[in-house]
Amino acid sequence: MNPIPAVQVSSEKDIAGVEVKPEVKVEIQNLSFFYGRNQVLRNVSLDVPAYQVTAMIGPSGCGKTTLLRCLNRMHDLYPGNRYEGSVRLYPGGTDILGPGMDPIRVRMRFGMVFQKPNPFPKSIYENVAYGLRLQGMNKRRDLDERVEKALRESALWDEVKSRLHQLAHNLSGGQQQRLCIARAIATDPDVVLFDEPTSALDPIATSKIEELIVEMKKRVTVIIVTHNLQQAGRISDRTAFMYLGELIEFGETNRMFTNPAKPQTEDYISGRFG
Amino acid sequence: MLSVGDFIVLASQNLRKQEARASRRRSIDRWFGRIGLLFTIGTLGVLAILLLNLAASGLTRIDWQFLLSFPSRRAAEAGILSAWVGTILLMIVTASVAVPLGVAAGIYLEEYAAKNKWTDFIEINIANLAGVPSILYGLMALGLFVYQFRFGQSVLAGGLALACLVLPIVIVATREALRTIPAAIREAAFALGATRWQAVWHHLLPYSTGGIATGVILAMSRAIGESAPLITIGALTFIAFLPPAPILSHAPFLSFDWLFSPFTALPIQMFNWVSRPGEEFQSNAAAAGLFLMLITLGMNGVAILLRRHAQRNIKW
Numbered sequence: 001m002n003p004i005p006a007v008q009v010s011s012e013k014d015i016a017g018v019e020v021k022p023e024v025k026v027e028i029q030n031l032s033f034f035y036g037r038n039q040v041l042r043n044v045s046l047d048v049p050a051y052q053v054t055a056m057i058g059p060s061g062c063g064k065t066t067l068l069r070c071l072n073r074m075h076d077l078y079p080g081n082r083y084e085g086s087v088r089l090y091p092g093g094t095d096i097l098g099p100g101m102d103p104i105r106v107r108m109r110f111g112m113v114f115q116k117p118n119p120f121p122k123s124i125y126e127n128v129a130y131g132l133r134l135q136g137m138n139k140r141r142d143l144d145e146r147v148e149k150a151l152r153e154s155a156l157w158d159e160v161k162s163r164l165h166q167l168a169h170n171l172s173g174g175q176q177q178r179l180c181i182a183r184a185i186a187t188d189p190d191v192v193l194f195d196e197p198t199s200a201l202d203p204i205a206t207s208k209i210e211e212l213i214v215e216m217k218k219r220v221t222v223i224i225v226t227h228n229l230q231q232a233g234r235i236s237d238r239t240a241f242m243y244l245g246e247l248i249e250f251g252e253t254n255r256m257f258t259n260p261a262k263p264q265t266e267d268y269i270s271g272r273f274g
Numbered sequence: 275m276l277s278v279g280d281f282i283v284l285a286s287q288n289l290r291k292q293e294a295r296a297s298r299r300r301s302i303d304r305w306f307g308r309i310g311l312l313f314t315i316g317t318l319g320v321l322a323i324l325l326l327n328l329a330a331s332g333l334t335r336i337d338w339q340f341l342l343s344f345p346s347r348r349a350a351e352a353g354i355l356s357a358w359v360g361t362i363l364l365m366i367v368t369a370s371v372a373v374p375l376g377v378a379a380g381i382y383l384e385e386y387a388a389k390n391k392w393t394d395f396i397e398i399n400i401a402n403l404a405g406v407p408s409i410l411y412g413l414m415a416l417g418l419f420v421y422q423f424r425f426g427q428s429v430l431a432g433g434l435a436l437a438c439l440v441l442p443i444v445i446v447a448t449r450e451a452l453r454t455i456p457a458a459i460r461e462a463a464f465a466l467g468a469t470r471w472q473a474v475w476h477h478l479l480p481y482s483t484g485g486i487a488t489g490v491i492l493a494m495s496r497a498i499g500e501s502a503p504l505i506t507i508g509a510l511t512f513i514a515f516l517p518p519a520p521i522l523s524h525a526p527f528l529s530f531d532w533l534f535s536p537f538t539a540l541p542i543q544m545f546n547w548v549s550r551p552g553e554e555f556q557s558n559a560a561a562a563g564l565f566l567m568l569i570t571l572g573m574n575g576v577a578i579l580l581r582r583h584a585q586r587n588i589k590w
Contacts, residue, residue, distance in 0.1 A: 121481060
């Protein structure tokens with residue numbers, strides 16, 4: 001793993017005064033988000049490291065889901081929304097909020113898994129293949145290969161390999177959510193966004209999803225919004241604590257949970273509010 | 275000061291009052307149930323009598339001769355061939371205009387259009403259009419299609435008039451079918467990089483086909499029984515020939531001359547017979563009415579089957 005200091009790294013300099021950047025995947029700078037006249041995010045800056053799990057925690061309405069949905073421009077689907085600031089995706093450093101950036105291209109590089117499993121009412125196979133088909137893959141052999149790979153990576157292959165062409169809705173809730181993960185990673189996105197992926201699942205299904213997320217970070221950068229502090233503690237490398245639309249603290253998960261720098265973080269983590 | 279005994283007396287009086295009130299409430303409840311049942315039976319009874327009456331005087335008239343003969347001055351030789359062929363041709367024109375336009379408008383309003391005052395205005399007016407008396411559509415069609423576009427008193431003009439009439443029904447049915455699809459499904463498609471059109475074409479339309487088809491069939495069964503707009507544009511009541519065939523035995527094999535042919539339709543044929551004196555023509559009218567009714571019931575049956583079939587694989 002890359003040795004990454006616990007504090008915000010983008011400003012750190014080595015002895016020679018040259019910036020040492022750990023591998024940053026997503027660089028969020030001064031991001032504000034408005035829903036109509038209502039400002040939901042206030043000047044959030046945060047560097048998401050590559051190949052790690054970054055958790056976003058905070059009480060309901062703190063803006064963590066809103067922040068997540070800025071990253072794949074989901075807010076563009078609804079009228080009256082406005083972004084300010086920039087979100088750069090590395091390598092390359094293109095600003096995905098920049099003018100002329102097509103939200104559809106952004107969404108092809110960010111996979112997303114939602115709160116409730118939302119498979120299409122199609123077969124298991126077609127669910128996983130859909131993203132690939134959108135990107136123009138249509139040869140049966142290529143599709144077969146990629147569908148199998150995605151299902152193996154989401155630990156679902158052995159359970160569904162004999163019934164790939166049955167309806168996805170016949171799967172259990174936990175299996176459906178793993179199918180949604182397979183659908184999100186089938187296209188090899190740069191980042192996978194999880195929006196409280198286990199809030200509708202039982203503890204066993206939840207632990208399977210958590211294992212998967214930890215396993216996934218070898219191949220992809222993960223950002224997860226969660227209501228469940230223990231979950232953030234178990235699976236994330238870094239944690240961002242948000243409150244009232246602002247980023248209060250961001251750092252290494254172990255450090256945040258044992259020795260938070262800000263009193264609000266401590267209050268939230270120790271259960272005094274939220 | 276009240277003693278304990280007084281309290282007990284008061285409490286039991288209270289209980290008795292409550293009990294009396296409860297039994298009154300229960301009896302109102304029971305009576306409403308009975309009255310409601312009576313009204314339901316009454317209404318269905320009227321419908322049943324209507325159907326039976328129609329069947330009693332018309333059923334014996336329905337045979338191959340009746341279905342395959344042109345109208346005639348002699349009631350016994352008259353039939354509904356030109357009427358049902360006309361009805362089918364009208365329905366072809368109506369469906370092929372109203373379905374694509376209505377479904378496209380429904381998709382646009384539900385999935386593409388911004389929600390603002392302008393779309394609210396359009397929405398209210400679509401609801402209003404569904405309530406406009408059908409004869410007004412006939413007048414509009416007479417002015418626009420028959421005279422302005424010079425389609426004449428033809429199948430095309432009639433079909434277009436009926437298409438205008440049922441267009442709001444198709445639009446509303448499409449929107450309602452789309453609205454039953456959860457937002458999470460749209461977001462799942464968009465999150466993978468689908469455009470709005472891809473989300474519509476790959477997901478929303480396939481998942482709402484059952485609802486849309488049901489709406490379309492209900493709209494068609496409304497159109498099939500309409501006579502006022504057809505009479506207004508001048509459908510003939512006595513036609514002893516069929517429109518030119520749409521399929522030819524020689525190149526180019528397809529012909530659209532039938533679109534410009536004069537026509538009659540089942541409700542008009544029925545109207546014509548009803549207005550004639552003589553028992554036999556009345557029974558012809560009843561037979562034509564029965565036939566029309568059977569087609570309508572059949573279409574509604576298909577709508578129910580379609581909905582069941584389409585929903586079998588889709589659970590949200």
